[in-house]
Amino acid sequence: MAKLTINGEQKSFDAPPDMPLLWVLRDILGLTGTKFGCGIAQCGACTVHIDGKSVRSCMLAVGAIRDRAVTTIEGIGATPAGAKVQKAWLDLEVIQCGYCQSGQIMAAAALLAAVANPDDADIDAAMAGNICRCGTYVRIRAAIKQAASGRQS
Amino acid sequence: MTFAQKSFEGMSRRTLLTSGLAGGLLLAFHVPVRAFNEPVQPPDDTAGKFAPNAFIRIDHSGKTTLIMPQVEMGQGTYTSISMILAEELDTDFAQVVVEHAPASDKLYGNPVFGIQVTGNSNSVRAFWKPLRNAGASARAMLVQAAAQQWQVEPASCTTSNGQVLHTVSGRRLSYGELVDAANTRTPPRDVALKDPKDFVLIGKPLKRLDTPDKTNGKAVYGIDAMLPGMKFATLMACPVFGGKVARVDDSAARKLPGVQQIVVLDDLVAVVGDHMWAAKKALDALVIEWDEGSYAQLSSNDIWRDLRAASEKDGVVAKSRGDIAKALATGERFEASYELPFLAHASMEPVNATVHLKPDSCEIWTGSQVIARVQSEGAKAAGLPVEKVIANNHLLGGGFGRKLEADMVVKAVRIAKHVDGPVKVVWTREEDIQHDVYRPVYRDTIAATLSGGKIVGWKYKIAGSAILARWLPPAFQKGIDIDAVDSAIDVPYDIPNFHVEYVRAEPPAVPTGFWRGVGPNNNVFAVECFMDELARKAGKDPVDFRRSMLGNQPRFLAALNLAAEKSNWGEPLPARVGRGVCVQPSFASFIATVVEAEVDEQGEVHLRRITSAVDTGIVVNPDTVVAQLEGGLIFGLTAALYGEIIIDKGRVQQSNFNDYRMLRIDQTPKIDVHLIKSGEPPGGIGETGANAGPPALRNAIYAATGVALRRLPIDRALIAGKKT
Numbered sequence: 001m002a003k004l005t006i007n008g009e010q011k012s013f014d015a016p017p018d019m020p021l022l023w024v025l026r027d028i029l030g031l032t033g034t035k036f037g038c039g040i041a042q043c044g045a046c047t048v049h050i051d052g053k054s055v056r057s058c059m060l061a062v063g064a065i066r067d068r069a070v071t072t073i074e075g076i077g078a079t080p081a082g083a084k085v086q087k088a089w090l091d092l093e094v095i096q097c098g099y100c101q102s103g104q105i106m107a108a109a110a111l112l113a114a115v116a117n118p119d120d121a122d123i124d125a126a127m128a129g130n131i132c133r134c135g136t137y138v139r140i141r142a143a144i145k146q147a148a149s150g151r152q153s
Numbered sequence: 154m155t156f157a158q159k160s161f162e163g164m165s166r167r168t169l170l171t172s173g174l175a176g177g178l179l180l181a182f183h184v185p186v187r188a189f190n191e192p193v194q195p196p197d198d199t200a201g202k203f204a205p206n207a208f209i210r211i212d213h214s215g216k217t218t219l220i221m222p223q224v225e226m227g228q229g230t231y232t233s234i235s236m237i238l239a240e241e242l243d244t245d246f247a248q249v250v251v252e253h254a255p256a257s258d259k260l261y262g263n264p265v266f267g268i269q270v271t272g273n274s275n276s277v278r279a280f281w282k283p284l285r286n287a288g289a290s291a292r293a294m295l296v297q298a299a300a301q302q303w304q305v306e307p308a309s310c311t312t313s314n315g316q317v318l319h320t321v322s323g324r325r326l327s328y329g330e331l332v333d334a335a336n337t338r339t340p341p342r343d344v345a346l347k348d349p350k351d352f353v354l355i356g357k358p359l360k361r362l363d364t365p366d367k368t369n370g371k372a373v374y375g376i377d378a379m380l381p382g383m384k385f386a387t388l389m390a391c392p393v394f395g396g397k398v399a400r401v402d403d404s405a406a407r408k409l410p411g412v413q414q415i416v417v418l419d420d421l422v423a424v425v426g427d428h429m430w431a432a433k434k435a436l437d438a439l440v441i442e443w444d445e446g447s448y449a450q451l452s453s454n455d456i457w458r459d460l461r462a463a464s465e466k467d468g469v470v471a472k473s474r475g476d477i478a479k480a481l482a483t484g485e486r487f488e489a490s491y492e493l494p495f496l497a498h499a500s501m502e503p504v505n506a507t508v509h510l511k512p513d514s515c516e517i518w519t520g521s522q523v524i525a526r527v528q529s530e531g532a533k534a535a536g537l538p539v540e541k542v543i544a545n546n547h548l549l550g551g552g553f554g555r556k557l558e559a560d561m562v563v564k565a566v567r568i569a570k571h572v573d574g575p576v577k578v579v580w581t582r583e584e585d586i587q588h589d590v591y592r593p594v595y596r597d598t599i600a601a602t603l604s605g606g607k608i609v610g611w612k613y614k615i616a617g618s619a620i621l622a623r624w625l626p627p628a629f630q631k632g633i634d635i636d637a638v639d640s641a642i643d644v645p646y647d648i649p650n651f652h653v654e655y656v657r658a659e660p661p662a663v664p665t666g667f668w669r670g671v672g673p674n675n676n677v678f679a680v681e682c683f684m685d686e687l688a689r690k691a692g693k694d695p696v697d698f699r700r701s702m703l704g705n706q707p708r709f710l711a712a713l714n715l716a717a718e719k720s721n722w723g724e725p726l727p728a729r730v731g732r733g734v735c736v737q738p739s740f741a742s743f744i745a746t747v748v749e750a751e752v753d754e755q756g757e758v759h760l761r762r763i764t765s766a767v768d769t770g771i772v773v774n775p776d777t778v779v780a781q782l783e784g785g786l787i788f789g790l791t792a793a794l795y796g797e798i799i800i801d802k803g804r805v806q807q808s809n810f811n812d813y814r815m816l817r818i819d820q821t822p823k824i825d826v827h828l829i830k831s832g833e834p835p836g837g838i839g840e841t842g843a844n845a846g847p848p849a850l851r852n853a854i855y856a857a858t859g860v861a862l863r864r865l866p867i868d869r870a871l872i873a874g875k876k877t
Contacts, residue, residue, distance in 0.1 A: 015428075015430075016410055016411075016430075019428075019430045020430060023428050023429050023430040024428075026377075026429070027385055027427075027428035027429055027430070028428060030379055031370070032370070032373070032376075032377035032379065033369070033370015033371070033372075034370070035376075035501070035502070035550070036376065036429070036503065036579070037501050037502075037503070037582065037810075038582045038809050038810050039433075039581060039582055039809075040582075040809055040810075040811065042809060042810035042811050043501070043810050043815075045501055072370065073368075073369060073370035074369065074370040074371075076369075077368075077369055086368040086369065089364075089368050090360070090364060090365060090368060093360065093361060093364065093776055093780065095227075095361070095364040095367045095368070096227030096228070096229070096780060096784055097226055097227030097500075097501065097502075097548070097549060097550050097551045097552075098227065098363070098364065098367030098372055098548070098550070099374060099500075099501040099502045099550025099551060100501045100550075101367050101368065102370055105368060123818070124818060124819035125819075127818045127819075128817045128818055128819040129817075130817075130818070131501070131810060131815045131817065132501070132787075132818075133499060133500060133501045133551050133553070133788070133815065134227045134501075134551065134784045134787075134788075135783060135784035135785070135786065135787025135788055135791075135816070135821075135842075136780070136783070136784060137787065137816075137817070137818040137821040138783055138821060138823070138824050139780070139783070140818060141818065141821075
């Protein structure tokens with residue numbers, strides 16, 4: 001049995017070590033908030049945190065994680081940056097279909113945890129790996145700034 | 154009998170194009186849609202609830218459940234529809250809970266199409282009156298119930314926030330307290346609707362009902378369906394259109410851990426496993442030999458050669474006024490052809506369906522824009538009567554027209570026939586892109602003559618797929634696909650001699666379908682690009698040129714003037730930077746857009762700023778309208794900058810987001826959307842941004858470089874700076 005700490009909880013499961021974390025989360029553990037988009041780390045829909053940093057779970061072998069902490073969209077609200085991002089996302093009504101937004105929120109939360117007041121270049125660098133087919137980018141940018149400042153941008 | 158035929162059986166085939174109204178595929182069928190305030194045989198459990206019609210359920214606690222006839226795919230329709238119902242019902246919006254409608258054309262059919270479908274930007278347009286009636290009728294029943302209890306005249310009662318009030322005596326009863334009494338009342342035939350000035354919800358930027366659960370992983374899309382004992386499958390269909398499986402060597406795949414089954418059908422191979430990873434790895438380990446069939450040499454070049462030849466032929470006349478032959482023979486004649494490529498939808502949620510097939514029943518879980526068609530097509534594939542199939546709808550991770558098709562459900566049912574227990578079939582991104590139902594290639598040719606700086610004659614020919622002929626056969630009449638010519642016949646400019654023809658040209662083997670923006674994508678692109686070329690011939694500014702022909706179109710003129718003003722139209726710009734304008738008549742909305750862009754020396758295009766002015770009649774949720782424009786513009790601009798599905802040796806050459814590119818946040822400029830206040834009936838909005846982006850960008854590039862591009866996607870080589 002493999003073990004991981006996910007959102008602060010110990011999880012045991014049976015999976016081959018080369019299996020990407022994405023499918024362990026979704027198909028074995030039933031944590032379906034993390035989304036499958038491309039399978040080749042091109043879209044960011046599957047973004048999770050490993051020790052607080054953004055990682056594409058579709059290409060992360062579960063055996064490589066070891067004792068590092070996994071945080072998913074289901075647990076991100078328990079972090080200060082995650083809670084701020086979730087609130088700003090709703091305040092500015094960022095979301096349309098929402099399918100990519102788990103990944104967007106995870107990427108934005110990691111950005112805010114690392115850079116307290118990101119400028120446009122920081123946002124571009126941190127978020128350009130996350131595709132939104134509904135085209136919510138202008139609101140994502142505004143919501144990150146609002147989450148950082150606590151003000152309406 | 155196909156589903157579509159069945160649904161139109163017995164109805165008058167008076168299918169006329171609407172005129173005088175900027176329509177957006179308003180099929181003027183005489184559709185005998187059930188009155189929306191009729192009591193119905195409910196599909197759900199209504200015990201202990203006030204259930205006056207198919208849309209409203211109120212329980213004793215006052216909780217109001219609204220059943221959504223249209224699906225939520227990001228466009229905000231669950232909130233807009235709830236606002237319309239709640240407005241006339243006078244319920245407490247904070248108490249509203251929404252549910253997906255079950256499959257039923259009869260109960261939840263779209264009044265425009267006569268079947269249960271979400272598309273063509275018509276959720277609010279089509280359901281505006283019927284849902285207001287449904288809400289008002291339910292409210293009247295609650296008032297009658299209270300009035301009877303109080304022994305007063307119903308007219309002396311008012312409603313507000315989920316309560317009936319007797320003004321004179323100050324008595325009040327909550328809707329929850331009136332459930333049983335209201336259930337005994339008969340829905341009134343004619344109910345008065347609110348005067349729009351009394352609206353308390355409609356017109357307010359209310360928070361969306363679907364978004365909180367989309368921030369924390371709780372929202373459930375079709376791909377998230379989880380069932381006890383479920384297996385996971387993924388598939389590979391023959392990469393060549395129309396090809397079949399010849400032989401499969403599964404010896405290596407079978408040995409992999411977690412593999413349960415390999416299902417070989419005539420046109421596809423699927424692996425069923427303990428999880429997607431096992432299925433995917435085993436699929437990669439299969440050695441499949443394909444019988445490539447008769448399209449093994451098909452290429453995009455062949456398709457374009459055939460389409461160009463077809464577009465030279467005379468078409469069926471879709472609209473004609475004045476004397477076009479004479480007008481085109483007078484003065485200097487200009488002509489141009491515009492070509493649009495095949496496009497995949499690439500919704501972020503890859504195509505999927507979960508199926509549990511038993512000997513005498515079938516249950517399906519998916520996210521669909523046509524859930525009743527999922528049920529009927531699923532039944533056909535399962536070999537079961539429709540009533541033995543349950544189709545459960547979900548939130549859609551993007552629709553964009555891909556989920557107006559049921560092909561994925563049919564494939565999943567065919568696979569499920571070989572699987573014991575429930576199986577979730579998930580397409581890889583590569584399968585999703587290479588086996589889409591593609592936005593067709595179009596070739597549009599416009600010839601025009603100018604006199605005194607105005608257009609005198611205009612002959613416009615559209616050549617492309619007739620999607621409706623396949624998708625809704627009764628709507629395809631007299632050889633005209635009213636979707637393909639939708640905004641060609643509604644050109645807003647005052648042109649005395651005007652003629653539109655349609656040539657049906659189906660590409661071999663490549664399935665074609667609706668794509669966000671639908672038919673107007675090709676029309677608005679051709680018309681607005683050609684308008685800019687004519688303006689230049691006439692020596693006029695593109696905005697002035699359009700203004701001079703919009704004298705009878707105050708709503709378009711107002712939108713154009715506002716977009717020009719807000720975009721600083723006419724103010725100087727640096728070298729190789731241009732502004733381009735687009736005016737569009739589609740979906741009963743009146744929209745003008747200005748894109749400002751820079752073309753660098755390498756021919757790369759940088760978006761600088763986008764400004765839209767929108768008159769879409771009465772706005773239900775203004776923030777949603779703005780969001781739809783913002784997103785639709787990105788969707789259209791993505792296609793203009795990158796979108797093209799190319800076919801070679803019968804295969805789609807693109808496969809994933811590395812070679813089928815999407816616009817990203819670092820390329821997205823400031824977007825300003827300005828709403829124009831209006832008391833006219835609501836227009837459609839979801840498609841419109843996709844129509845606006847490409848021609849406005851192309852015209853900006855024309856202004857920046859002088860190069861009149863006539864194909865999409867944008868060819869950088871044609872607009873690169875001069876080599877030094």
